């Protein structure tokens with residue numbers, strides 16, 4: 001027996017030294033036309049490889065593990081709520097090939113990095129598996145699967161049963177022709193129930209070629225101008241929007257995540273997602289601008305806020321998707337009129353081209369469904385409005401009875417926004433145009449004392465938001481129970 005143990009120990013030592021040796025030279029190899037130093041950024045547009053792919057867009061992401069915090073700070077009493085172990089993707093575009101693995105180890109993001117491409121782009125999306133340092137017993141591969149996307153080549157579909165999956169230390173560059181505009185979503189397809197519950201999902205959308213029409217083009221009576229954007233190639237301006245916000249619905253089961261972190265049997269049959277999430281956060285953290293750092297290693301792992309800002313009159317396109325593996329969610333907009341113009345990455349048209357878009361104040365999404373909803377703010381007074389789930393049991397952060405799927409819509413006075421633009425020292429005097437609307441809205445909010453910033457000072461911002469939340473919740477209680 002001793003001899004056997006000795007052999008096993010030698011084998012283990014040998015494999016450890018193998019890991020160390022291969023780790024020392026752990027460059028990743030990605031493909032990107034015109035990228036000369038392997039970091040996923042195009043350096044030379046005159047490069048012959050790039051000239052063969054003039055519409056190339058590159059992105060380099062990793063699959064691995066990391067940590068996030070939920071929003072139940074009244075339970076933990078700290079700056080952040082319950083800490084959860086997770087699997088996830090991270091964006092390493094621009095990171096030198098030798099630094100990718102170290103950068104992304106336990107550095108996963110939730111939701112995954114947003115992928116936004118324009119119709120006609122060729123996306124070279126490199127996925128590197130950096131392994132899961134929190135679970136050294138696991139050697140799971142990862143993939144990228146574009147859910148609902150009609151034009152992915154089977155080899156790049158990401159379903160490991162019939163295509164390629166990426167093992168630790170390996171990189172695959174996925175190639176996509178972005179031929180079909182619309183709102184999609186993506187996730188890892190390896191042991192999908194487990195890896196998606198653990199956090200491997202993100203926003204994905206393709207903007208429409210109609211955005212790039214020449215200025216002044218007539219679309220059946222609607223005049224296109226530079227800077228105008230549309231959800232789809234509608235031909236008549238009916239899916240025009242000023243600003244768009246990807247909002248991914250999801251949910252986590254904390255017991256599942258803890259079991260994974262502690263190498264326990266995973267409770268698939270008992271799965272109970274008690275943290276309903278909007279872009280990976282529960283309210284009030286949905287409205288904290290900018291990224292949030294986790295309490296495990298301080299990495300900015302929750303990068304997407306869901307605060308919607310618009311100038312009064314703007315049309316706001318919500319790119320809604322649901323990648324929860326257990327829950328349906330109904331999104332409710334009680335005050336702001338909402339028009340559903342697309343679903344499943346298609347404009348809502350009948351077989352004869354009839355317009356099937358409709359006005360509603362709620363839309364229900366099952367897992368894997370996407371909707372394009374346009375909020376019309378024309379008749380709203382400047383101020384704060386709410387977007388939340390009408391499934392009241394999902395207005396919670398686990399045992400914290402307030403929170404969950406809820407966010408705010410901040411409508412800014414156009415006169416204030418215009419004033420900001422007129423005084424813009426860089427852009428100079430000009431009129432409000434759609435592509436400047438978001439910048440102006442943020443600037444106007446800043447003038448009103450609402451901080452729209454980066455991660456610096458996020459705890460102070462959060463405290464302000466918490467105070468504001470209590471005031472608004474009291475106001476809401478008064479409205480619902482006069």
Ligand SMILES: [Cu+2]
Nearest residue numbers: 142188190195
């Ligand atoms: Cu995975």
